[in-house]
Amino acid sequence: MHPIVEFLNKIDRDPGQSPQRLLDTILRECRNFTDAEAGTIFLVHTGADSAWLEPVSLQNDILALEPKQLVVPVDETSIAGFVAVTGESLIIDDVYAIAETLPYGFNTSFDEASGYRTQSVACVALRRADGAVSAVVQLLNRRAADGTAIGFEPDQTEFIAAAGVVMTDVIDRAEMLEQLAESNRELKNRNTEIEALQQVTEAARLTAKKSDRAKSEFLNCIGHELKTPLNAIIGFSELLNNEGLGPLGRPSYKTFAGEVSDGGCKLLGIVTDILGIVQAETRSIECGDDSAAAYGCIKDTCRACFDEAAEKNIVFAVEFSDDPASCAVDAANLKTILERLIDNAVKFTQAGGEIRLDAGPHAGGLKIEISDTGIGMTDTEIVKALAPFGQADNSLSRGYEDAGLGLTLASALTRSMNGEFAIESDPGKGTTIAIMFPGSTVALSAPPAFAAAPAAAMWVSG
DSSP: OHHHHHHHHHHOOOTOHHHHHHHHHHHHHHHHTTTTTEEEEEEEEEEESOOOEEEEEEESSSSOOOOOOOOEESSBBBBHHHHHHHHOEEESOGGGGOTTTSSOOOOOOHHHHHOOOOOEEEEEEOOOOTTTTTEEEEEEEOOOTTBOOOOOOOOHHHHHHHHHHHHHHHHHHHHHHHHHHHHHHHHHHHHHHHHHHHHHHHHHHHHHHHHHHHHHHHHHHHHHHHHHHHHHHHHHHHHHTTTTTTOOSHHHHHHHHHHHHHHHHHHHHHHHHHHHHHHHHOOOOOOOHHHHHHHHHHHHHHHHHHHHHTTTTTTEEEEOOOOOOOOOHHHHHHHHHHHHHHHHHTTTTTTTTTEEEEEEEEEEEEEEEEEEEEOOEEEEEEEEHSSSOOOOOOOHHHSSSSSSSSHHHHHHHHHHOOOEEEEEEEEEEEEEEEEEEEOSSSSSOOOOOOOOOOOOOOOEEE
């Protein structure tokens, strides 16, 4: 076997060894080959503005060496730096006798601190295939078999330099494998952290789900328990107000009974809305594939709201597309949605303003758009208005007594029917709310014919 091949086989006998262990092996084999009692391997590092040598493996048969942070500049002032710059090998028989005319010199600080006597030095550059120096091997104090100090031979440095390309490739491969192993460890640790977070998240989700279920069950229970006595309060107060069993005797009693009835009705409406929100958020609603029912529901709901708009001197315009729209909705819930949205538009639009409802096919389904010229809202106020019991923070909304459940209920019911709910608003200019429902699987039906409606299928209050 060729000496170089045998030398490299010793170095690369363990392909899976760490970069540090490989560097220690290379230095030990270089010392064995040259009979050197000490040595150092420097790796070349290049930064944006400078380059330096880092000692990564130190061995000495005479002294026990402790690893220390040491940086050698890549310049011609030191032995290793000169070799890193020029790529030439150096053989020096006595470092204390280096001629002053040479650019490099020997740093005696280590010898002075440790009592060690450096004499002969062989310094060899290890090159990559492209010729760049990637490492420097510095060997100290060659010894004969009897321990006599002898100089290094040129063929020894030539041998190490010749094997340098292969050694550099082995070092690069070991570093790459180490980096890959480190990346795998980091990935494994990250996966472990992600799994732990997923477990925590799942536990939190289950806890939140149980909490939501408990909240919903509580609200359902309280709601139904409240509705029974409220219905009795409303019924008996209306009976008293109507004097169904005879005169009350004092007119004020009748007034009080009316106030009790009105208050009971308002409270019953709040309870009904809360139950509607809870039910909408906890279950999906089965919708029938009847687009004619959706058009009819829109027509009937709008007609019922015209008088309220007219009383406030608000123009209320309703327009349907001539094309039939495919949709799957629950008519009762759609009616509730429209009532809440139109009621809000009427409340927050001042006299002389306008409300407009447009309905027609959109993206394979049905789109209903309700716009008004009312007080409008900022983005922050929209978020607040969509929250339960929230109202936009402006003078008109603050002056209106309302529980603030209309938008919340309309949004929840829309989502429960797989619809989309969107709001665009500008303070002082008005609000536009769009609700979109997916298409149905049955044949389309034409829009309803409005009694006394104009030819353009538009209906206007006034």
